[in-house]
Amino acid sequence: xxxxxxxxxxxxxxxxxxxxxxxxxxxxxxxxxxxxxxxxxxxxxxxxxxxxxxxxxxxxxxxxxxxxxxxxxxxxxxxxxxxxxxxxxxxxxxxxxxxxxxxxxxxxxxxxxxxxxxxxxxxxxxxxxxxxxxxxxxxxxxxxxxxxxxx
Numbered sequence: 001x002x003x004x005x006x007x008x009x010x011x012x013x014x015x016x017x018x019x020x021x022x023x024x025x026x027x028x029x030x031x032x033x034x035x036x037x038x039x040x041x042x043x044x045x046x047x048x049x050x051x052x053x054x055x056x057x058x059x060x061x062x063x064x065x066x067x068x069x070x071x072x073x074x075x076x077x078x079x080x081x082x083x084x085x086x087x088x089x090x091x092x093x094x095x096x097x098x099x100x101x102x103x104x105x106x107x108x109x110x111x112x113x114x115x116x117x118x119x120x121x122x123x124x125x126x127x128x129x130x131x132x133x134x135x136x137x138x139x140x141x142x143x144x145x146x147x148x149x150x151x
Contacts (some may be wrong), residue, residue, distance in 0.1 A: 002138040004099060004121070005043070005106040005149075007068065008114045009038040010131035012060035019131050024058045025029040025084075034066045035131035042150055043133065048106075050074045050136060054098065055108035064131070065108040074106070084110035092120040101147035122146045 011032035012018075018026050027034065040064045050072060055065035057078040080086075081094040091113050098105055106112075113127050122136055122143040128151075135148040 001103070002097060002099065002141075004052060004095060004136045004144070005048060005104070005133055005136050006114050006118055006128075006136065007039065007064065007106060007108045007133040008111050008128035009058075009061040009064040009097060010039070010067075012130070024103070025135075027059050032060070032130060033067070036067040036085070037071070038111045038149070039064075039131050039133055040068045043068065044071050048072060048102040048135070050102070050104045051101045051102045052077060053106040053108060054079045054082060054095075056080075056084060056110060057111070057115075058071075061108050061110065062112070068106065068108065073104075078112070079107075082107055082109040084113050086113070086115055086140055088116035088120060093115045096121075099141060118146065124149075 008037045011029050012026040013029045053065050053069050053074050053076050055061045118134050119125050124146040132151045137147045139140050
């Protein structure tokens with residue numbers, strides 16, 4: 001099976017709570033750390049084995065990806081394409097290109113990008129709450145299919 005797992009970063013503190021002056025530096029909240037661990041456990045239980053976890057370079061996405069990577073024993077790679085500042089179509093095209101090299105790939109990013117990418121790939125409109133994920137069957141890259149969505 002060829003699979004893409006789309007993950008929205010878990011809940012983060014706002015800038016004031018975190019004591020930072022840039023959105024990119026916002027860390028996960030205690031609630032977000034818990035949710036990321038729960039998401040990792042759900043994916044591990046489902047025998048999810050990504051060959052690589054691509055993630056946004058923003059702190060909250062890095063932390064979410066790190067928790068997932070530790071639980072799933074997968075390598076990490078930061079990708080500016082997932083930082084939430086690129087067009088939905090560009091992110092979709094980037095991930096489709098990456099799928100040529102992997103059987104199972106995970107992407108940790110931000111909304112609305114992650115929701116839009118799911119829609120562009122599989123025609124499914126889902127709201128990704130912080131820490132939620134979708135598994136997409138990519139066997140036919142021209143007709144991906146949503147196989148699982150966990151809020």
